[in-house]
Amino acid sequence: MSTSDGYLPAPARDHGGGVDAAVARFGGVRDGWIDLSTGINPVPYPLPAFTARDWADLPDRGAVAALIDSARSFWGVPEGAAILPTPGASAPIARIPSLAAPGRVRITMPTYNEHAAAFTVQGWQVVADGPAEARVLVHPNNPDGRIWDEADADAALTVIDESFCDVMPARSLIRLAQRPGVVVLKSFGKFWGLAGLRLGFAIAVPDTIARLTDLSGPWAVSGPALRTGAVALSDPAWAERTRARLSLDSARLDQLMTAAGARVAGGTDLFRLYHVEDAAEWQVRLARHHIWSRVFPYSGQLLRLGLPAPEGWARLEAAL
Secondary structure, three states, rough: OOOHHHHHHHHHHHHHHOOHHHHHHOOHHHHEEEOOOOOOOOOOOOOOOHHHHHHHHHOOOOHHHHHHHHHHHHHOOOOEEEEEEEEOOHHHHHHHHHHHHOOOEOOOOOOOHHHHHHHHHHHEEEEOOOOEEEEEEEEEOOOOOOOHHHHOOOOOOEEEEOHHHHHHHHHHHHHHHOHHHHOOOOOEEHOOOHHHHHHEEEEEEEHHHHHHHHHHEEEEOOOOHHHHHHOOOOOHHHHHHHHHHHHHHHHHHHHHHOOOOOOOEEEEEOEEEEOOOHHHHHHHHHHHHHHHHHHOOOEEEEEEEOOOHHHHHHHHHHHH
């Protein structure tokens, strides 16, 4: 049923997080919990020194340009593509469906559910296969880590969500951002571990970025986020060290979980997906140790875990 303004209601969707509700159910204090329900790097990039102007002034074009230059270099953005910094990847996800007249959008499930919700709200029909005017590729996919190829970007409007691709930069499809109709999304919060900063990027041909800019309004990204992003994206050495650590930690997590009876079902170096006999029972068992995990409404056997911070491994081992 549509609402009075013609929009369809968004389908119900779930996310990681929700630690406050877990505290209310299982006790403890918020700071005493280990949140493994998200795929956020538990060792975040160190924040730079902010100036008073970062907080007090409206963000100016010079700071935006510095961030865009850093992003272009870090991701190897082709010259034919433009870059729009956004307040997280969720902001462009909500606006991209308005770039074309509603039709069919092909989204392979399971995947990050905000894409289907955004298209549905704006009158699109979500389909699992077959011809479609739009397509969404979460690359690598959340939650199973599926990798897509260039041939999969086959719709007039194609969204390539690379929120977790910074752990595998060689597999990025950023080169397709110079193709009309393709929008590549990047999330700063996942790999750099600063989700609360709310910084993301839409990368596409200039005409598409101009339309998304008009929809975003002025000063969409805060001064502190602009400064932090510019510094972090100019630090490839930190990124290389982080990839190496995440690779070791994800292998360590797999070893712990398989020894406890789980079976690896996929994932990335930022989160792991496991097949277990009873996901809800596993979640409760971990929650009694004040460790929060991710289960899914469409499966009673899938459990997703992010990586613990260095000081959290001993508690996870004890809980398992």
